[in-house]
Amino acid sequence: MGGRAVRIVKRVQDGESTGQDRGQCLHDLIREDIVEGRLEPGARLKTAELAKRYGTSTNPVREALHHLQGEGIVIISPNRGARVRPISEDFVRNIYEIRALIEPYLVRWFVNYATDREIEALEILQRDIDENRSDYQWYWQANEQFHNIIYGRHYNQEAVELEFQQRKVLHILTRRYAISRARWQAITREHWDIIEAIKRHDADEAARVMEQHVRGACQHLIEQMRAASVNKALHRP
Amino acid sequence: MGGRAVRIVKRVQDGESTGQDRGQCLHDLIREDIVEGRLEPGARLKTAELAKRYGTSTNPVREALHHLQGEGIVIISPNRGARVRPISEDFVRNIYEIRALIEPYLVRWFVNYATDREIEALEILQRDIDENRSDYQWYWQANEQFHNIIYGRHYNQEAVELEFQQRKVLHILTRRYAISRARWQAITREHWDIIEAIKRHDADEAARVMEQHVRGACQHLIEQMRAASVNKALHRP
DNA sequence: GATTGACACCTTGTGTATAATTTAGCAAGG
DNA sequence: CCTTGCTAAATTATACACAAGGTGTCAATC
Numbered sequence: 001m002g003g004r005a006v007r008i009v010k011r012v013q014d015g016e017s018t019g020q021d022r023g024q025c026l027h028d029l030i031r032e033d034i035v036e037g038r039l040e041p042g043a044r045l046k047t048a049e050l051a052k053r054y055g056t057s058t059n060p061v062r063e064a065l066h067h068l069q070g071e072g073i074v075i076i077s078p079n080r081g082a083r084v085r086p087i088s089e090d091f092v093r094n095i096y097e098i099r100a101l102i103e104p105y106l107v108r109w110f111v112n113y114a115t116d117r118e119i120e121a122l123e124i125l126q127r128d129i130d131e132n133r134s135d136y137q138w139y140w141q142a143n144e145q146f147h148n149i150i151y152g153r154h155y156n157q158e159a160v161e162l163e164f165q166q167r168k169v170l171h172i173l174t175r176r177y178a179i180s181r182a183r184w185q186a187i188t189r190e191h192w193d194i195i196e197a198i199k200r201h202d203a204d205e206a207a208r209v210m211e212q213h214v215r216g217a218c219q220h221l222i223e224q225m226r227a228a229s230v231n232k233a234l235h236r237p
Numbered sequence: 238m239g240g241r242a243v244r245i246v247k248r249v250q251d252g253e254s255t256g257q258d259r260g261q262c263l264h265d266l267i268r269e270d271i272v273e274g275r276l277e278p279g280a281r282l283k284t285a286e287l288a289k290r291y292g293t294s295t296n297p298v299r300e301a302l303h304h305l306q307g308e309g310i311v312i313i314s315p316n317r318g319a320r321v322r323p324i325s326e327d328f329v330r331n332i333y334e335i336r337a338l339i340e341p342y343l344v345r346w347f348v349n350y351a352t353d354r355e356i357e358a359l360e361i362l363q364r365d366i367d368e369n370r371s372d373y374q375w376y377w378q379a380n381e382q383f384h385n386i387i388y389g390r391h392y393n394q395e396a397v398e399l400e401f402q403q404r405k406v407l408h409i410l411t412r413r414y415a416i417s418r419a420r421w422q423a424i425t426r427e428h429w430d431i432i433e434a435i436k437r438h439d440a441d442e443a444a445r446v447m448e449q450h451v452r453g454a455c456q457h458l459i460e461q462m463r464a465a466s467v468n469k470a471l472h473r474p
Numbered sequence: 475g476a477t478t479g480a481c482a483c484c485t486t487g488t489g490t491a492t493a494a495t496t497t498a499g500c501a502a503g504g
Numbered sequence: 505c506c507t508t509g510c511t512a513a514a515t516t517a518t519a520c521a522c523a524a525g526g527t528g529t530c531a532a533t534c
Contacts, residue, residue, distance in 0.1 A: 046484070057520045059296065062486085066300045070307010079526050081485060094395040101338040158331040162399075283516070294488045299518085316494055318517060 027064035029054055034073055034084050035172050042086040045074065071165055073172070087173055089222055095166050096218035102163050103214050104207035107194070110150045111203040118149055119198060125149070126191050133184060140175065146191065170221070177224035186216050264301035266291055271310055271321050272409050279323040282311065308402055310409070324410055326459055332403050333455035339400050340451050341444035344431070347387045348440040355386055356435060362386070363428050370421060377412065383428065407458070414461035423453050 030050065033039045045065060047058040054061070065082045068074040076082045129142050147167070151160045179187075190213040197206035267287065270276045282302060284295040291298070302319045305311040313319045366379050384404070388397045416424075427450040434443035 047486095048484075058485090059519060063299055063303045063518095066303040067307060070304060079485060080528095090392075091395065094393040097342070097393055098339070098396050098399065101342055102335070105334070105338055155327075156331040156334055158328065159335050162335065284518095285516070295517085296489095297487065300486095316517060317496095 026054060026056065026060050027067040030061075030064055031068060031071070031073060031168070034068075035168065035175070037172075037176060039084050041084050041172065043084045045082040045084065047081070072169055085169075087169075089225055092170070092173065092221055092225070093218060095170060096214060096221075099163065099166055100211050100214045100218075102159055102166075104210045106151050106154055106156070106159060106163065107198075107206050107210045108203045109154050109156075111198050111201055111206045113153070114198055119195065121149055122146065122195050122198070126188075126195065129191070130188060136175075136179075139179075140171070173225070174221060177221070177228065180220065180224075183216070183220045187213075190216065263291060263293065263297050264304040267298075267301050268305060268308070268310060268405070271305075272405065272412070274409070274413060276321050278321050278409065280321045282319040282321060284318070309406055322406075324406075326462055329407070329410065329458055329462070330455060332407060333451060333458075336400065336403055337448050337451045337455075339396055339403075341447045343388050343391055343393070343396060343400065344435075344443050344447045345440045346391050346393075348435050348438055348443045350390070351387075351435055356432065358386055359383060359432050359435070363425075363432065366428070367425060373412075376416075377408070410462070411458060414458070414465065417457065417461075420453070420457045423457075424450075427453065 030039075030045075039045070047061045047065070050061045050065075051058045065074055065076060069076050069082070073085055074082050075085050125142055125146050129139060129146070132138055132142075144167075147163075151163060154160050190209055193209045194206055194213070197203075197209060267276075267282075276282070284298045284302070287298045287302075288295045302311055302313060306313050306319070310322055311319050312322050362379055362383050366376060366383070369375055369379075381404075384400075388400060391397050427446055430446045431443055431450070434440075434446060
């Protein structure tokens with residue numbers, strides 16, 4: 001009886017986390033590992049293994065897994081455990097088609113309620129993106145900021161959160177692939193077109209360009225996925 | 238050591254559930270209790286209480302709660318437990334605005350790929366709905382079937398699932414309020430207009446009516462909420 | 475070669491201990 | 505006398521160790 005208590009106290013004294021703090025954001029840690037590619041799509045997520053990895057017991061892991069299932073990143077089958085969601089081409093297309101509805105809807109509001117300050121921030125950010133094409137890590141951060149400025153103050157936080165979750169899921173894939181030169185040019189053009197439309201308070205045009213922007217991203221990602229799968233097939237015949 | 242094992246064996250012999258089977262659908266049970274109004278919006282969801290209620294231990298309850306959080310029905314604050322999501326007017330408006338994007342998108346596909354059999358099923362169903370206006374319980378079931386026929390075979394299952402989840406959340410509210418006579422007429426008319434548009438393979442018209450249908454539902458629900466809150470204020474001055 | 479049985483792994487549920495929060499009760503000050 | 509602050513106890517969430525059942529795999533036998 002006393003033995004267990006002593007072990008726990010010892011662990012706390014050793015300076016390890018009590019687990020309590022970690023538990024709140026364990027799903028964030030796991031999600032990060034998934035998004036960053038340290039856990040491959042389709043990989044089994046064994047509770048004991050993850051517990052060891054993050055220095056907790058299996059129970060918080062199970063809860064985090066259920067949480068991530070809600071976000072669509074993890075799939076749990078009864079008595080068979082959890083896996084990282086395998087992302088198919090169909091899935092990508094489906095998600096992007098929803099985004100093609102949501103993002104134009106969100107940007108329409110911004111066109112009418114953007115402050116001069118925000119527009120200026122967008123321009124500065126986009127100029128930075130133009131100049132730092134080489135730095136990937138940085139691009140994704142800047143791109144996220146670009147979207148956050150546009151969507152952050154929108155009244156429909158449910159829609160914003162939906163868009164954010166979709167972006168997280170897709171980021172599992174996008175970060176793995178390079179961005180083609182043609183796509184870079186398109187992104188640049190589209191971003192500037194959106195900024196222009198916002199400046200002119202032309203909601204229809206902004207929505208139109210945004211939809212085009214989303215569809216372009218979708219097509220580019222699917223092309224990259226196909227190219228990668230061809231490469232894989234060639235290397236493993 | 239042996240004592241616990243004996244207890245468990247005894248319990249199984251007594252014919253109680255091993256718990257294993259329940260766990261798969263515990264979140265369904267809790268969701269049902271929430272949707273059916275047995276658990277009020279904003280009510281605290283204490284794990285011990287729920288565990289007793291469903292005859293399990295606290296752990297499966299926690300997992301179910303995390304799952305439901307992913308569905309947006311439950312809100313969990315760290316170290317403070319879970320609550321049934323309090324549904325505000327803003328929230329309703331936000332969800333319906335998303336639905337006003339998704340549902341027209343979904344119906345467009347159906348217009349092009351509906352079979353004669355499906356269209357006939359819609360007509361039969363709607364005639365039944367027209368004739369049984371009085372029966373609420375039945376109406377919601379029939380209405381669900383009506384939508385399931387239109388959305389069930391859509392290729393974008395992600396969008397379908399999103400729509401389904403939103404419907405579940407809104408149903409927590411809608412079932413509490415009556416449907417006004419005016420709204421009944423509108424529903425009937427809109428449903429028939431949608432069926433007509435589908436028959437003519439007029440996707441634009443079907444989408445237009447569907448959007449109107451969603452916005453009408455939104456407005457009606459919000460009016461009912463306001464009326465209810467006024468009543469509440471009068472009865473508790 | 476196919477089927478069946480046994481074994482190992484893993485998920486799932488339970489009980490208990492620990493840590494956090496909330497609430498109440500009480501005291502001191504306005 | 506009421507309000508405000510703190511302290512302690514009850515309440516509740518959280519984490520951990522354990523037990524049991526299910527799933528998949530591998531080998532042996534028909």
